[in-house]
Amino acid sequence: MSKFTKIVLGIVIAIGAIIGLAFWLTSGLTDVAEKQLAALRAGDVEKAYSYTSKDFQNATSLQDFRAFVDSYPSLKNNKGNFFSSRAIENDVGTLQGSLQSQDGAVTPIEYKLVKENNEWKILSLQVLPTGASVQDNKTTEDLTLTNTYTDPKARYSVKYPASWVAEEKNEMTVLISGPQGRDSYYTTVNIQALPSKKNGGVYENAEALRDDLKVQLQEDEGTKITDDTTFDYPMGDQTVKGYKFIAEYAFEGDKFKQMQTVIPSSDGNYLFALAFTSPPELYDTYKSVAESILSTWSPQ
Numbered sequence: 001m002s003k004f005t006k007i008v009l010g011i012v013i014a015i016g017a018i019i020g021l022a023f024w025l026t027s028g029l030t031d032v033a034e035k036q037l038a039a040l041r042a043g044d045v046e047k048a049y050s051y052t053s054k055d056f057q058n059a060t061s062l063q064d065f066r067a068f069v070d071s072y073p074s075l076k077n078n079k080g081n082f083f084s085s086r087a088i089e090n091d092v093g094t095l096q097g098s099l100q101s102q103d104g105a106v107t108p109i110e111y112k113l114v115k116e117n118n119e120w121k122i123l124s125l126q127v128l129p130t131g132a133s134v135q136d137n138k139t140t141e142d143l144t145l146t147n148t149y150t151d152p153k154a155r156y157s158v159k160y161p162a163s164w165v166a167e168e169k170n171e172m173t174v175l176i177s178g179p180q181g182r183d184s185y186y187t188t189v190n191i192q193a194l195p196s197k198k199n200g201g202v203y204e205n206a207e208a209l210r211d212d213l214k215v216q217l218q219e220d221e222g223t224k225i226t227d228d229t230t231f232d233y234p235m236g237d238q239t240v241k242g243y244k245f246i247a248e249y250a251f252e253g254d255k256f257k258q259m260q261t262v263i264p265s266s267d268g269n270y271l272f273a274l275a276f277t278s279p280p281e282l283y284d285t286y287k288s289v290a291e292s293i294l295s296t297w298s299p300q
Contacts, residue, residue, distance in 0.1 A: 053121035074107035
């Protein structure tokens with residue numbers, strides 16, 4: 001199967017490409033921020049200072065920068081980070097996210113970056129007080145399932161949160177995700193309605209589609225597949241056999257965790273592939289939201 005066909009038909013690859021592109025376009029921003037955080041973690045304040053811009057250094061001496069770092073244990077003792085928002089506007093890059101310190105505390109952080117000699121440099125760094133939890137960013141979202149997406153060919157309908165967006169990628173695929181600027185932007189629920197082989201499609205049945213998705217994923221040696229199960233799914237006055245598995249994989253250098261389900265239509269004409277995908281750090285946070293969305297999925 002060609003790479004193009006895999007991207008069109010593979011839920012995993014399709015989602016990975018969409019999210020991966022967004023990450024790739026702004027990857028240079030995170031590289032610099034993560035190098036600075038790594039230097040601080042190693043106690044090398046001078047190296048961390050070297051990643052800042054000339055304007056930053058003109059306004060803030062190394063001594064002042066050292067004092068700033070000392071005043072925020074989450075910087076000195078950081079053990080991990082996640083940037084939920086990445087953007088470039090008017091040649092200024094912005095990163096928003098959170099730091100996790102050695103003691104488990106989570107602290108919101110924002111970077112501004114500019115280019116010098118074709119390299120990103122840190123223009124400013126803002127650390128919010130510990131206790132201003134990133135949970136605030138999530139709980140302000142309206143996650144009530146008040147919106148309804150109806151497939152153009154009337155094959156199914158599904159409800160999703162008021163603050164989320166449903167985007168049709170093609171006549172077979174809809175991608176549901178949170179609003180830009182929030183962690184949920186990188187969390188997606190993807191639904192595809194693929195014609196089966198007897199209806200002019202590629203796959204004989206749901207099992208064949210499930211198997212191909214797994215094969216595509218396992219092209220990356222680091223892929224881990226777990227919870228590979230089958231289940232009975234009631235559809236009208238019938239019961240069909242569904243398939244489900246969890247996958248952890250990397251795409252374009254970024255890691256993802258995905259819950260994949262494949263269910264055939266009662267007449268066998270369509271194969272429905274439903275997936276919840278997110279960075280591993282957000283999987284548990286949004287799993288219940290995704291499950292609520294998928295529980296409203298109603299084939300016609």
